[in-house]
Each structure stands twice: as C-alpha cells, then as structure tokens.
Amino acid sequence: MASLQSYFFRIVMGRLTGLLNTRSSVEGWRALSATGSKAPRLPRGVTSQAVQAGGVSCEWLCPAGVQNGPRASTPGVFHKTILYLHGGGFLLGWYNSHRWLVAHFANACGACALAVDYRLAPEHPFPAALDDCLAVYRSLLQGGTDPGKIIFAGDSAGGNLVLTMLLALKDTGEPLPAAGVCLSPVTDFATRAPSYQTNARTDAALPLKFIDAVGPAYLAGADPLQPLISPLYGDLRGLPPLLVQAGGAERLRDDAIRFAEKARQAGVDVTLTIYPHMWHVWQIFTPYLPEANRALREAGLFTRRTWGEG
DSSP states (O other), X not given: OOOHHHHHHHHHHHHHHHHHHHOOSHXXXXXXXXXXXXXXXXXXXXXXXXXXXXXEEEXXXXXXXXXXXXXXXXXXXXXXXXXXXXXXXXXSOOOHHHHHHHHHHHHHHTSEEEEEOOOOTTTSOTTHHHHHHHHHHHHHHHTTOOGGGEEEEEETHHHHHHHHHHHHHHHHTOOOOSEEEEESOOOOSSOOOTHHHHTTTTOSSOOHHHHHHHHHHHHTTOOTTSXXXXXXXXXXXXXXXXXXXXXXXXXXXXXXXXXXXXXXXXTOOEEEEEETTOOTTGGGGTTTSHHHHHHHHHHHHHHHHHTXXX
16 A cells, blocks of 8 residues: 555656646756756765766765765775666756765665766767766776676666666676666667556656657657667676566556566576556655665665675
C-alpha cells in the first residue's frame, strides 16, 4: 500500500509536470527547473565543494563524520567515492533538486559523492555527456582512487550514463568500478516498451512533451541502437553488480525490467526492485516520502555490502 505522503507528493509532481507542459522549449524547461537553485541547498551536516575533474565541472558532497575523507597526501581523493550522474533527460542541468537527492544518497552510503555537471544537449549531443563522465572517472583513477572503492550512481538519464560508462570502459579494457546503482534508468532509445503507454496517466513526473524532445536533442541523428546510447542492446557480460530501482507506476518501468532480465541472462549480479505506485525518480522527495527513504536505504545497504561493510 502506498503511503499517505505519496498521495500528496504525487499531486505536487503532477502540478510541476503540468508546468513543464506549458513550456515548449529547452530554455523554458531549464528556467523552470532552475528556480530556487541559485543558493546551494543541503541537508544539515553535508558540505559541498565545487571542483574541476578531468576538465569537467563537478561538486563534492560529503556527509558529516564520514571516515573516508580526503587523503592527506592527495587532497580531493577519497577512499570511497560515489560518482553520481544526475538526470534531466540530458537537457536539464545540476540543480538543487538533484543536489538534495545526492546529498542524502551520500549519507545513506556513508561516503562522499562527486556529482558531474556534464555538458547538455542539444548544444552538446551524444557523446558529450558520456565523454565528460568518463573523463571524471579517469581523473579519479589517475589521482590514485582505487576503482574497487568507486560506485557509479545516477537517476534517469544519469542511470543511462552509469550503464553506458560501464559498457564503454569494458570495451576499452579499462578498470571497472565496484558496482552501479541506477534509479529509474533510461535503457532503450530505439523503442518504447509497453509501460510508456500503460503508465502514461500514473507517472506524475514524465510529461510526454518533454520525453518527445529528449531523443532528437540527445541523439542528433545518431543510431539509437548503439549500446552507448541504448545499453539494452550492449554486450552485458562482465559488468559489475548492479542495483536497479524503478517505480511501478512510471513510464520507464519496463526499461528497468528488460535491462535487468538481459543482464541476468548475461551472468551479471543484478538486484531489481520495483516500488509499487511510485513515479519516475520518486527518490528525490527524501526524507519526506517513506518510499524514497526506503529506496535510499536499499541503495546505502547495497553500496556498503559492495564495499564489505554490511
């Protein structure tokens, strides 16, 4: 049964989605999404630091009392790191809504998170975002961070980037991180699975007008069957353990299910959790939504176990 709070937040999301539908341009969507993001908003005890990593703008978000702070010999290099890739359909940037989510994610994992402010479409279509995220990861390795202490995480488009990064690194024979966490990931640009339609009325967070704009802007004519665009079509053998979360009421539910099924068939250790009644990236309403808190607790437990801590 859905929590009482979920009914309230579904209404809030529905109204925000309605506002997005009143805008017909990327500039309009960005302006609406950036409202209130001028001053960083963080949970108590979490600190932030803007940095450049691999030539890409990033932000460290570190919970209070974390015992994996920067090494004295190499400032900015952490013993355990969540490399976080935000969502927004590859069109929307690094705003307070995601800063808030990532800070709570870092708290749940007991580790600092490095959030990547990658380049956006349509100004910078595929593979710009992927290239930026790979550059940040490689900079961590070059700085001395153990890949076994890095976990990729991301929501929506960021979940897509988690998976495409893993495939790109595997293709080039580079070290893979310890694991990946995908919240409501986009896994297939080539087709629309049934949940795109069946959950059209129940997903409070993904307006059709916005969905229709993402593909042309990000792909810019590229083949959507490319695994580095649609990871569902990649060779998934050899990927590290994955946690995939999706909402039972969201349009991208079947993207998550189909990818998890194919990954399991390829021998990947996949944990797939479908949260009933939840919409796209409901986790962003932590700590006020019980279902969001449960999802982040699951992600925290997954990462801690990956690191041998639980």
